[in-house]
Amino acid sequence: xxxxxxxxxxxxxxxxxxxxxxxxxxxxxxxxxxxxxxxxxxxxxxxxxxxxxxxxxxxxxxxxxxxxxxxxxxxxxxxxxxxxxxxxxxxxxxxxxxxxxxxxxxxxxxxxxxxxxxxxxxxxxxxxxxxxxxxxxxxxxxxxxxxxxxxxxxxxxxxxxxxxxxxxxxxxxxxxxxxxxxxxxxxxxxxxxxxxxxxxxxxxxxxxxxxxxxxxxxxxxxxxxxxxxxxxxxxxxxxxxxxxxxxxxxxxxxxxxxxxxxxxxxxxxxxxxxxxxxxxxxxxxxxxxxxxxxxxxxxxxxxxxxxxxxxxxxxxxxxxxxxxxxxxxxxxxxxxxxxxxxxxxxxxxxxxxxxxxxxxxxxxxxxxxxxxxxxxxxxxxxxxxxxxxxxxxxxxxxxxxxxxxxxxxxxxxxxxxxxxxxxxxxxxxxxxxxxxxxxxxxxx
Numbered sequence: 001x002x003x004x005x006x007x008x009x010x011x012x013x014x015x016x017x018x019x020x021x022x023x024x025x026x027x028x029x030x031x032x033x034x035x036x037x038x039x040x041x042x043x044x045x046x047x048x049x050x051x052x053x054x055x056x057x058x059x060x061x062x063x064x065x066x067x068x069x070x071x072x073x074x075x076x077x078x079x080x081x082x083x084x085x086x087x088x089x090x091x092x093x094x095x096x097x098x099x100x101x102x103x104x105x106x107x108x109x110x111x112x113x114x115x116x117x118x119x120x121x122x123x124x125x126x127x128x129x130x131x132x133x134x135x136x137x138x139x140x141x142x143x144x145x146x147x148x149x150x151x152x153x154x155x156x157x158x159x160x161x162x163x164x165x166x167x168x169x170x171x172x173x174x175x176x177x178x179x180x181x182x183x184x185x186x187x188x189x190x191x192x193x194x195x196x197x198x199x200x201x202x203x204x205x206x207x208x209x210x211x212x213x214x215x216x217x218x219x220x221x222x223x224x225x226x227x228x229x230x231x232x233x234x235x236x237x238x239x240x241x242x243x244x245x246x247x248x249x250x251x252x253x254x255x256x257x258x259x260x261x262x263x264x265x266x267x268x269x270x271x272x273x274x275x276x277x278x279x280x281x282x283x284x285x286x287x288x289x290x291x292x293x294x295x296x297x298x299x300x301x302x303x304x305x306x307x308x309x310x311x312x313x314x315x316x317x318x319x320x321x322x323x324x325x326x327x328x329x330x331x332x333x334x335x336x337x338x339x340x341x342x343x344x345x346x347x348x349x350x351x352x353x354x355x356x357x358x359x360x361x362x363x364x365x366x367x368x369x370x371x372x373x374x375x376x377x378x379x380x381x382x383x384x385x386x387x388x389x390x391x392x393x394x395x396x397x398x399x400x401x402x403x404x405x406x407x408x409x410x411x412x413x414x415x416x417x418x419x420x421x422x423x424x425x426x427x428x429x430x431x432x433x434x435x436x437x438x439x440x441x442x443x444x
Contacts, residue, residue, distance in 0.1 A: 014132075022130040027049055038175045047116065065079070086124070097310050102310075119400075120404045121406055123407040127407060144182060148180075152212075180213075186207060188378075192375045192378050215272065221390060223279070224389070228389055229382050297340075303345050315336070340355055
């Protein structure tokens with residue numbers, strides 16, 4: 001079936017409820033493009049669309065799941081049950097943290113702002129409901145790459161207008177990081193997934209833009225995460241997807257050519273070498289930064305307890321500065337750059353258990369993707385590998401617009417899981433009285 005035919009089939013099969021949810025989710029993804037800084041007013045739009053998406057998807061799942069009520073085998077019926085459980089758990093987590101903050105007298109605005117930052121992850125059943133074919137999921141991921149490429153072009157244009165040789169485009173004014181996950185998505189799709197030619201060319205064309213934007217960020221974690229995901233993709237492709245081996249050579253050559261073109265470009269002048277030198281300088285204090293992060297983790301766990309401290313809790317991480325070099329300055333901030341420590345600090349054992357549930361789900365779905373030889377599932381797992389590593393050393397796990405993307409990845413894994421019918425308990429066949437010759441089962 002051609003791409004056009006698939007798209008038409010997808011359009012015809014989609015129910016009105018599905019199309020409503022799809023529209024809300026697309027609008028939510030697009031709204032993240034408007035969040036360019038930490039003080040962006042577009043946050044209001046993002047949160048409003050988040051509420052609308054939850055409401056519309058909840059109603060749609062309730063209506064369509066109810067209309068298909070049967071023996072529990074229908075994927076939509078099963079998805080409605082999953083959504084109910086996930087959203088109840090999300091409500092408990094939010095309410096528990098707010099209750100702790102209320103008793104501790106924390107600032108209400110701060111408590112609410114932190115309470116909703118991870119909530120977008122709970123949208124994954126809505127994505128599993130809205131996208132019901134593998135081709136639709138592939139188009140969604142390619143669309144996210146294009147969205148991140150557009151974001152990168154906006155930042156690069158601002159960099160050109162500044163006429164400065166070296167500006168670190170990772171600050172309060174350049175806080176959008178969708179370009180980085182667009183780079184990872186492009187890389188995993190090119191290495192792991194059989195693509196239509198036009199999609200492959202589109203992703204190849206996006207690589208130089210995304211790589212250059214990553215260079216401008218001067219972020220050590222970016223390089224490490226890209227290396228980890230690249231290694232993961234090569235191992236997966238070589239071990240479980242042997243038909244993709246030729247593609248590795250092609251993508252590798254394209255990346256090297258793109259980097260060589262950036263470094264040798266006369267239009268950019270000395271900027272590429274200046275940024276490379278800045279990155280090398282930052283890597284020189286990597287050990288100091290890691291000790292700083294570990295000190296933060298220890299402090300956050302000391303703040304937490306079996307019950308947690310609440311969403312609005314603020315910490316003093318002054319002791320972490322003892323590990324810093326006198327020639328480098330690390331800003332003192334009242335939070336920890338680690339997802340696990342953050343969840344224990346805020347919600348105690350309940351938060352830690354939720355992290356364990358997420359990790360267990362990803363491991364189980366990863367093993368299922370390996371058994372099925374599912375290229376798109378393995379690509380999505382590579383993106384979650386990046387998110388997991390990123391959340392250990394950076395606060396970006398608290399970015400709502402990033403977690404909308406992460407919910408989409410999780411939605412694919414749930415959609416794929418629901419394609420396998422639920423196991424039915426075996427029903428023993430009745431045995432009737434046998435003639436003297438021996439026992440006979442009914443139907444023999």
